[in-house]
Amino acid sequence: MGPERGGDSTHPPPVRPRTPDVTGERATGPLRWVTAALCGLLAAAAAMGIAELAAGVLGRTSSSPLPAVGAGFIDLTPVWLRDFAIRHFGGNDKAVLLIGLGAGITIAALVIGLVSRIRLAWGLAGLAAFGAIGVIAALTRPVAEPVDAVPSGVGALAGMAALTLLARSARPFLIAPPAMGEAAQSTATPGDGGAIEVSDAKGGPQRRPKDTEPGSCIDRRRALLTGAGVVGVAAASGAAGRVLLHRGDVSSARADVRLPRPASPARPVPAGAQVRAPGMTPFRTSDRDFYRVDTALTLPQVDPRDWTLRIHGMVARPVELSFEDLLRQALIERDITLSCVSNQVGGDLAGNARWLGAPLAPLLRRAGVRGGADQILSRSSDGMTLSTPIETILDGRDAMVAVGMDGEPLPIVHGFPARLVVPGLYGYVSATKWVVDLKVTRFATDRAYWTRRGYAERAPVKTFSRIDVPKPLATVRVGRVAVAGTAWAQHRGIDAVEWQVDNGPWRQALLAPVPGLDTWRQWVAEWDAAPGSHTLRCRATDGTGHTQPEHRTPPFPDGATGWHSVVVTVT
Structure with a gap:
């Protein structure tokens, strides 16, 4: 018998390829760009979270990428920009800086995600570059050690791994009905240049760009699960890092400090020292309202049980004091106003408090200052250096290593466990917080942080x-x-x-x-x-x-x- 009308007994009809059993979403051009940008953002979040965790494990708060880069940015900030920030933001300048850095990182992460859609290697290179910036920033801090490079390095590797996983999970696959005489099969594999492979009726492979394939789809379930996993890792590691970093918090140690009574109490504040006028500034500034201008993005946490003050340099007898040694000195108590050199005319970067501390002049005489010395180069626990003219310490004024403020141990934000207070000088040459080191030297030999940036060596407060x-x-x-x-x-x-x-x-x-x-x-x-x-x-x-x-x-x-x-x- 002949063939049936309309059919061919020797050539069976083509078999429609089976559609993969997934939940797909049509991968239009804009969707894929948005997905790529989000991949970059999530990868950056994973990098920051893992870096925070590494900093927490190591107990190195300042080596976490955001504080390290922020501190480096402060060091490179020109004077006019620094004064602008203090003038407009006051004590909130650090928060503004961190918000700005966060916004910059977010934008950079989105860009990394976008370029990774074009070529994954470009995105990976971007994350590696940001890791390198973090490493350099951490290693250039004054008290840096080689281990400070670890958080940024580990974070960059984690971000690169996350970006690779996210990019693969968001790669489109092909679901297309076959054309007459053609069987379509997707072979979306890494490195395929964004193309899919279609088999024609003769079995020969033909490559087509994915962007032009109407059946290109994203496995939404796989992409969402991968993204959720990355978010979870970023959040969990970041939170764990914060918890670990708070192990070094010295609030409880501060609460345990019992300050001795001063050998020389402050004079009573006279009645009438406070002008009675609505809205008038209080004569004594509260701890909460006392101005704060420094470069510390993360507050140094110095345990008084581990604290020592070293006096050395151009001295006959180097001196080293523990916190208990300091409290055993003949402490003095004085009402002293501190003011910042960045204060504008009419500004409020000044505060008045009652300070308790060990007189500094007897400590220097105990060490035996050698002839020719004209400067005390003081250093804080985070490496900040300030310079103070020796004559302002030895001329009879109440310069002190302060341990108390308004009847309480120093607040952490104001220098706990010890700081310098030298009346009559601007803070940048007299008020070293978290002080740990006093080097007797010369201005011609050693230059402090702010004097290297053009500020005056001697800075008496102006009327x-x-x-x-x-x-x-x-x-x-x-x-x-x-x-x-x-x-x-x-x-x-x-x-x-x-x-x-x-x-x-x-x-x-x-x-x-x-x-x-x-x-x-x-x-x-x-x-x-x-x-x-x-x-x-x-x-x-x-x-x-x-x-x-x-x-x-x-x-x-x-x-x-x-x-x-x-x-x-x-x-």
Whole structure:
């Protein structure tokens, strides 16, 4: 019999290829780019999490990539940018820096993911480069050791492994119905250049770009499971690293410290030292509100049981003291105002506290300072160095190695277990926190962190006054208005404060009493305010007869100066 109409008994109909049993999602172009970007982000998260875990295992907080790179960024920051950050963000400058670094890492991770879609090796190279940056940043810290390279290196390897897994899980496969006389089979294998293989009716292979194949799909289940696994590893390792790093927290050790009574107590603060005016600055600054300007992105955790202070260099007899040795000294207690060289005219980077500590001059005399020495190069536990002129320690002022602040052990953020306090100098040459080392040397021989960046070697505090109330751009009622503020010239004292309205005559303000020359001094005046917009100004005169100059100068290189003014509206 002949063949049936419409058929061929010798050529059976083609068999439709079986579709893989997966949950697929159509892999359109935009979807694949978004997926690739997310792969880069997840890989970076895994890298950061594993690096944090490695830092925690090693107990090296500063070697974690984010703090290490952030610290390196601070070191490279030009003076104008540093002052801009402090002026606009104050004590929040470090948080802003970390947020900025986090945003930069996020953007870089997205870019790495995108380039890895074009070629995986490019993405892997990007992660390796970021790991190298972390390693270099960690190894260039002042107290770095070879082990500090481990967290960034291990993190980079983990990120590269994660990116490889994520890229493979997100690679599209082909689900396509066969054309007449053609059987389609997908062979999406690594290194195939983004192409799929199709067998024609004769069995010959033909390659087609995936991007142009209408049946290209992503195995959504596999991609989601892989992504979830990477997220889990990143979160778990990061959290574990944080927990391990907190092993070194010294809060409990601080709580156990019992400070002895001072051999020389502070004078009582006179009644009236605090000006009674709404909104006026407190005479004594609380620990929480005391300004903080330093370069430490992670607070050094120094256990007082392990702490030592070494005095060496140009001395006859090097001295080393434990924390218990320090507490056995004849401690003094003093009210002293500290101020930052970065403080702008009218700024609030100053604070007044009652400090307890060991006098520094007797410790230097015990070591025997050799002739020709003119500097104390102090170093903190994280490697920061500050320089202090020796004459300001030996001239009779109450320079001390402080262990207490306002009746309590030093807060960790303010230098626990010990810091330097030298009245009359800006903090960058006098107030080393977490201090562990004092080297007697010369300015010509050793340069400290800030002096290497162009700041002055000797930085006596400049005579300074500001208006605290009314606030700038305030609206006040017609009639009697309190004008009040704060002035300081540590170790010289404030003898007078004058104030002025709209370029009118200068008027004497009433000065509040103070316990000594080393604290700020509050002042107050009464103003018979008339309607309109008015400019108020102030200027101070210190104990040497020097009056605060009119012209404003910036903080760099040795502190800002100039008259402070505020504009108010009277209604």
